Amino acid sequence: MSENKTRVGVAVIGAGGWGKNHVRNFDAIPDCDLLYVCDRDEKILGRFSHIDTKRVTDANIVFQDPAVHAVVIATDAPTHVEIASAAIAAGKDVFVEKPLSLTGETARRLCGEAEAAGRVLMVGHLLLYHTAVRALKDLVDSGELGELLYITAHRLNLGVVRQKENAWWSLAPHDLSVASYLFDAEPVAVSANAGTFLQRERGIEDVVFANVEYPGGRLAHVHVSWLDPHKTRRLVVVGSKKMAVFDDTSPDKKLVVFDKGVEPPSALTYEEGVTIRTGDIRIPALRMQEPLRRECNAFLDAVRTREPALADGRSGLAVVLALEAGSRSIAQGGARVTVSTDSPAQEKS
Secondary structure, three states, X not given: OHHHOOOEXXXXXXXXXXXXXXXXXXXHOOOEEEEEEEOOOHHHXXXXXXXXXXXXXXXXXXXXXXXXXXXXXXXXXXHXXXXXXXXXXXXXXXXXXXXXXXXXXXXXXXXXXXXXXXXXXXXEOHHHHOHHHXXXXXXXXXXXXXXXXXXXXXXXXXXXXXXXXXXXXXXXXXXXXXXXXXXXXXXXXXXXXXXXXXEOOOOEOOEEEEEEEEHHHEEEEEEEEOOOOXXXXXXXXXXXXXXXXXXXXXXXXXXXXXXXXEEOOOOOOOOOOOEEEEEEEEOOOOOOOOHXXXXXXXXHHHHHHOOOOOOEHHHHHXXXXXXXXXXXXXXXXXXXXXXXXXXXOXXXX
């Protein structure tokens, strides 16, 4: 029961944009105390006058309060490292919205700081806590889909155009984290091409097409854009036995399983070719929960148990390294760039 859980004192830093949803959730969770909402903008803080919490503009006030056990950082991506590092140094457990940082070097350093201090470091890979993604993972792990071959991901919309990060860094972390979760492996190489149309003077890419390689010859194709007429949030998973589609924009068909596949004969001849197999289409019944509420509770559980969360710092580092490799590939006109957890990505001919 929730009343028997150790209460956790929480502060949210960065309450505009997505941060306001963290404030809403942590304020509503019964076994934690939202002690602070911190933002540099007084107008943003004024939106939370109805909540029984302290509202401050200086994060140092949060760090100095021993009643705060855990800090949620939902500020702009370029500020993540500085704030998270200060929070860890102050002895706080830390949740950082994606991406963890903007370079592999700083992401690796944050992981090292958290591990050395014995602090929880969790990253906002929201889709890992989506009911449909968890169900999709169960399908993969059970073997129902067969051998997992490749994934295609489309994350498109005509929406928020950011000025401090491009579409690759803003949107692709979602799909990279899910692909690694389903493959149960980290990317080994990235080839990416991008287009810059709306902010050419800033050099900020609006659309990216990326091929991400995983061990065993498995592939993920990731297409992200904030310059598209359709809002699309779709992931197609192709296995050797069955295929599945996760469509986050569908109101009633979040996950669909297709009993479709290709069966080559044991001794392939020109006349035989391959056999296309088409079977039933199944829509699993899912009991949907807000992914962010599940993510917030997972962070609180990690704080209490000291066990790494599914989206821990190291998973955030792996995503940053893949993003970094993609950026280098874009700069090299689509060259294949290897991803390493031991050293920065290097161009490979």
